[in-house]
Amino acid sequence: MDLDRLERIDDWTWRVRREAAAGGGEALLYGDRDLVAAMDDKVLEQIGNVARLPGLVGPAMAMPDAHWGYGFPIGGVAAFDPDQGGIISAGGVGFDISCGIRCLRTDLTLAEVAPKLEPLGERLFQTIPAGVGVEGDLKLSVDELDTVMRDGAEWAVRRGFGSGEDLQYVEEHGRVAGAVPENVSPTAKKRQRGEMGTLGSGNHYLEVQVVDRIDDAAAAEAYGIREGQIVISIHCGSRGLGHQIGTDYLVSLAKAASRLGIALPDRELACAPIRSPEGQAYLGAMNAAINVALANRQILTALTRETVRELFPSARVETLFDVSHNTCKAETHVVDGRPRRLYVHRKGATRAFGPGHPDLPPRYRDVGQPVIIGGSMGTGSYILAGTAQGEARSFSSASHGAGRQMSRNQALKQWHGRQLIDELRARGILIFTRSMRGAAEEAPGAYKDVDAVARATEGAGLARRVAFLRPKVCVKG
Amino acid sequence: MAAGYAYFEHGADIGVRGEGASVEEAFAQAAAATFAIMVDPAAVQPQVAVTVEFDEDDFELALVRWLNALLAQARSHGLALGRFELRRDGSRWRGVARGEPWRESHPRGTEVKGATLTALAVRPVAGGWQAGCVVDV
Numbered sequence: 254m255d256l257d258r259l260e261r262i263d264d265w266t267w268r269v270r271r272e273a274a275a276g277g278g279e280a281l282l283y284g285d286r287d288l289v290a291a292m293d294d295k296v297l298e299q300i301g302n303v304a305r306l307p308g309l310v311g312p313a314m315a316m317p318d319a320h321w322g323y324g325f326p327i328g329g330v331a332a333f334d335p336d337q338g339g340i341i342s343a344g345g346v347g348f349d350i351s352c353g354i355r356c357l358r359t360d361l362t363l364a365e366v367a368p369k370l371e372p373l374g375e376r377l378f379q380t381i382p383a384g385v386g387v388e389g390d391l392k393l394s395v396d397e398l399d400t401v402m403r404d405g406a407e408w409a410v411r412r413g414f415g416s417g418e419d420l421q422y423v424e425e426h427g428r429v430a431g432a433v434p435e436n437v438s439p440t441a442k443k444r445q446r447g448e449m450g451t452l453g454s455g456n457h458y459l460e461v462q463v464v465d466r467i468d469d470a471a472a473a474e475a476y477g478i479r480e481g482q483i484v485i486s487i488h489c490g491s492r493g494l495g496h497q498i499g500t501d502y503l504v505s506l507a508k509a510a511s512r513l514g515i516a517l518p519d520r521e522l523a524c525a526p527i528r529s530p531e532g533q534a535y536l537g538a539m540n541a542a543i544n545v546a547l548a549n550r551q552i553l554t555a556l557t558r559e560t561v562r563e564l565f566p567s568a569r570v571e572t573l574f575d576v577s578h579n580t581c582k583a584e585t586h587v588v589d590g591r592p593r594r595l596y597v598h599r600k601g602a603t604r605a606f607g608p609g610h611p612d613l614p615p616r617y618r619d620v621g622q623p624v625i626i627g628g629s630m631g632t633g634s635y636i637l638a639g640t641a642q643g644e645a646r647s648f649s650s651a652s653h654g655a656g657r658q659m660s661r662n663q664a665l666k667q668w669h670g671r672q673l674i675d676e677l678r679a680r681g682i683l684i685f686t687r688s689m690r691g692a693a694e695e696a697p698g699a700y701k702d703v704d705a706v707a708r709a710t711e712g713a714g715l716a717r718r719v720a721f722l723r724p725k726v727c728v729k730g
Numbered sequence: 731m732a733a734g735y736a737y738f739e740h741g742a743d744i745g746v747r748g749e750g751a752s753v754e755e756a757f758a759q760a761a762a763a764t765f766a767i768m769v770d771p772a773a774v775q776p777q778v779a780v781t782v783e784f785d786e787d788d789f790e791l792a793l794v795r796w797l798n799a800l801l802a803q804a805r806s807h808g809l810a811l812g813r814f815e816l817r818r819d820g821s822r823w824r825g826v827a828r829g830e831p832w833r834e835s836h837p838r839g840t841e842v843k844g845a846t847l848t849a850l851a852v853r854p855v856a857g858g859w860q861a862g863c864v865v866d867v
């Protein structure tokens with residue numbers, strides 16, 4: 254990216270110059286000089302487009318892991334006020350609605366698990382349905398799927414997947430309000446029939462990780478993690494149902510925007526006023542998909558827990574936290590000293606509530622919300638904590654991953670799946686996958702430096718680093 | 731123009747582009763490109779047929795609807811698809827895709843979640859048509 258098109262505000266914050274933004278509201282990029290310089294020009298174009306949407310409050314923002322998406326950039330955050338004609342955008346949420354990470358903490362240490370890593374990985378690979386075309390054992394009727402859409406992870410717990418304690422550590426306690434299953438097409442419901450309790454493909458994974466380093470002892474203690482401990486992270490979303498809702502509403506909202514006189518700088522920003530029938534229809538469907546994603550990760554949590562206990566019968570496997578990173582949520586934020594109810598789009602961005610936020614579980618209230626930056630299978634991931642300044646900086650939002658720096662096509666030209674898996678094994682990281690192509694596309698070198706992203710996330714005041722996690726086993730979709 | 735498909739660059743996802751003598755053939759090739767991301771088409775037997783029908787007078791939105799209808803059919807029926815045909819009568823589009831239920835031995839790629847409106851273009855080119863967009867994986 255040409256840095257001349259940006260105005261440097263501080264070491265971690267860059268404002269898109271007016272002429273580059275082509276009018277509209279303020280657009281900010283967070284990141285250090287190297288991260289921002291390496292971003293595609295399309296990120297600037299896309300976040301500038303977001304800043305031109307009606308009812309925007311505050312700046313449109315790109316997180317330090319931002320990269321070129323469709324409509325919004327991946328790593329895009331923007332808040333809209335329904336009382337000022339604010340919009341909701343299907344392109345601001347994405348196809349994989351409520352894709353996110355469930356992080357589980359165990360009471361196992363690497364020393365205990367190391368001799369059994371291979372059988373643990375094999376059993377997880379057998380148990381967790383992963384990859385394109387792979388279905389789960391659970392087949393739901395349309396009626397029961399409607400219940401999942403309303404009740405989310407609460408439904409899963411009622412069906413015997415995990416416990417109520419898990420739900421304390423899931424956003425909205427595992428069930429978001431406002432889901433309207435009637436707004437979800439029969440095609441979307443049909444598409445989900447075999448996909449409850451599945452991981453999916455692409456950048457989705459289940460990783461067994463070791464806590465390699467603690468950066469913030471107080472927060473780590475609150476989160477119940479220490480060096481050498483094993484944690485497990487599950488990255489997946491709302492599966493076929495969410496994908497179909499994205500599909501259905503992308504086209505219908507693109508047409509609605511035109512009918513409602515909203516001039517879209519990019520058709521992919523497909524949106525409607527929050528208060529319009531079209532906006533409300535999408536909102537109800539999107540909330541239904543969020544609940545499906547929360548239920549999906551709850552099922553996978555239970556399957557993972559059972560599998561770990563096959564090999565380690567007395568192991569405790571508890572939910573540390575569950576964060577979604579493709580959502581639009583109604584939240585109260587203080588703007589110019591006044592609390593306002595806003596609809597915050599986070600597309601490839603994580604909510605990051607600071608200390609004292611009333612929605613946090615009591616255990617974490619003093620230190621802030623756990624934020625998870627999922628890195629590549631060869632490098633590692635971070636747990637961070639939400640900050641008080643994040644409220645003013647980004648409507649309490651932070652990075653969600655390392656962010657790609659290379660396209661999938663380029664990665665395929667550069668790496669071969671089998672060779673990559675062998676190289677990672679030699680480094681002590683065991684990969685289990687049905688897709689050699691998928692492994693190559695997800696090569697660690699195709700991603701940005703996760704350390705730089707986490708450092709910039711902290712530098713920009715969005716969240717502070719708590720722990721670094723190193724992968725040991727990765728089940729790839 | 732010889733029918734065929736190719737891919738183009740996108741930061742996170744994949745651009746697909748089909749070409750053919752007619753817009754229908756270009757769409758069929760775009761579908762072939764999309765499904766080849768998920769499975770090696772040479773390994774897919776045309777044992778089962780699924781059909782899609784829709785009305786759309788905007789060619790570009792028609793491409794997105796065609797690809798997304800196929801993805802929905804494939805996922806709803808647990809199919810790997812490898813062959814595609816499409817006919818158009820005014821704004822009415824009727825297509826058929828052939829494939830088979832997923833087998834453990836299928837060489838798997840990466841799941842396509844949906845076709846997007848990004849880099850969406852359907853246009854006449856010398857000797858035929860070109861149709862493409864970015865698909866989300």
